[in-house]
């Protein structure tokens with residue numbers, strides 16, 4: 046008779062298990078598990094290894110994952126995007142998901158609290174399957190810390206702390222939130238008094254409120270607006286017995302918030318008034334004399350004072366003529382400290398004095414015109430210690446140098462914008478005179494980009510440019526003209542936020558290594574400066590826009606020197622002839638187009654900073670437009686119709702000569718044996734003379750064009766290309 050072999054009924058050994066009694070074979074314990082008794086039905090997991098309820102006994106035991114890696118953040122106003130890579134160790138499971146924890150940290154106190162409701166997470170905050178997330182509705186100008194933890198099906202079994210990566214960010218500015226509570230306080234025959242509450246999230250200092258109103262159902266035909274500094278306004282000049290619709294919105298330096306819901310109010314019934322001719326004449330006379338008095342006051346106000354207010358090229362309306370009333374809009378302007386009789390008074394008026402004992406200098410990080418720039422820490426009583434940059438005035442200075450040094454502080458002290466370097470204060474009452482500013486971890490933009498060639502996405506580069514444009518918009522709205530806007534004068538912090546810096550006036554003349562003397566006197570950074578500012582010294586916000594175009598180019602070319610190794614004279618000549626820098630490698634056409642717009646010869650044709658900010662915002666929102674142009678050629682010249690040089694389409698020496706309008710020398714080049722552009726590009730001034738071209742103007746034009754072709758070629762093939 047056949048019998049079952051004995052081993053079929055034997056109990057499982059140590060290290061083996063059989064999930065149910067029966068004739069099946071014992072199985073070896075899966076990885077990270079062990080059976081330490083005979084006849085085990087399941088293998089127990091090793092210490093710190095687990096099985097979740099859905100894992101069959103045959104699966105390996107697993108453990109919680111390690112932390113996500115490469116966590117990076119990008120900040121856009123009050124929205125941030127977090128991106129990370131999966132953990133190196135998934136714990137042996139495939140069900141890794143991520144949770145994001147948000148904490149908000151006050152600037153001064155150094156305490157953090159949960160971000161609370163109101164913050165929007167897309168797609169969601171917990172159990173994220175993807176390795177990225179957007180967090181919106183954060184508060185402006187606030188420090189946040191985000192913890193991103195990786196979890197898997199067995200994380201809940203572990204008593205050990207979860208593994209996470211963290212990132213600290215500071216949000217930028219944002220427009221205020223909507224005004225939500227608005228009500229009527231009083232109505233009269235011709236007026237309505239409204240009151241409302243400040244928006245929940247002002248996101249900065251509210252500069253004014255705007256009240257929009259119109260007759261009900263007539264919005265399409267016309268509406269009026271009125272500005273108010275407070276949360277109350279009397280809207281006058283209304284028709285009696287008429288229903289009006291009102292809306293209010295707040296404005297900060299970051300822009301306007303959304304209009305409130307509409308509120309309808311009907312004015313009271315009118316009492317027909319009759320005036321005789323005499324009364325009308327009296328009313329008119331009173332109004333006219335009132336107007337004259339007002340205008341006299343305005344004129345006097347403008348003339349008085351020991352200083353003048355520089356106000357150039359700003360869009361700000363100075364007056365609002367509203368329903369027969371003139372109200373003065375209090376637009377803030379920048380005060381040039383050099384117009385003070387005693388510039389030290391400007392420092393006292395604007396900048397905060399810091400006691401030297403509050404500052405700990407830790408290391409030298411750079412050198413400025415007046416002395417070393419150091420890294421250190423500032424501890425103001427009742428506030429958190431903050432890292433700072435400290436500019437020092439070298440010993441042996443004279444009084445003028447000290448005044449010039451401190452003038453930068455009195456300029457900087459007037460600014461308050463997230464894309465403009467922030468002044469903490471000055472030390473003037475100690476032996477060492479110092480200017481203390483916020484610390485920017487990544488230093489100046491040009492060096493930073495050069496050290497990270499090709500590292501950033503186009504969105505990151507455009508976000509940096511957007512920040513710079515926003516800072517410049519703020520400065521130009523205040524009437525401040527920078528005159529030396531260049532990547533070397535932009536500082537970058539650890540969140541890639543770019544801030545405009547370098548406000549010393551004397552530095553334009555003395556310090557900047559890129560500045561050169563012009564025939565009209567004065568030293569100017571030629572490569573960054575608009576032609577009218579070089580020739581006539583007419584600096585304006587429009588000339589800052591030109592420089593901004595060059596900064597765009599520097600950013601997209603990762604800190605390449607504008608116009609490469611061309612001499613300043615050649616740069617001036619070639620710009621004069623209509624040549625413009627070509628699109629850097631990988632630069633989307635839309636961005637090069639914006640650069641070309643900034644480089645319009647006619648400064649009135651250049652976009653203003655407000656337009657540049659909104660164009661960049663649109664590009665960030667609609668990234669389709671940031672795709673590269675279809676052509677592989679990097680030298681896209683969309684403005685050929687405006688007389689720019691079309692190097693890309695020149696195939697032959699004849700084409701090239703035609704394009705620079707020197708076709709009369711075709712034979713000279715042919716006779717000289719120059720049959721290709723490659724040969725032409727190796728020519729020097731003596732070769733050109735040898736061709737019998739005697740006019741100096743033509744020799745120079747040919748040489749400039751050759752230099753530009755070389756520069757183009759270096760840009761295409763890289764600096765290692767030799768001609």
Ligand code: AMP
Nearest residue numbers: 411412413414418434483484485488489
């Ligand atoms: P400046 O005199 O402003 O041109 O400063 C000289 C150098 O010091 C700059 O190029 C930066 O590398 C460094 N620096 C100046 N200010 C700061 C700052 N706020 N944070 C970090 N580095 C700074």
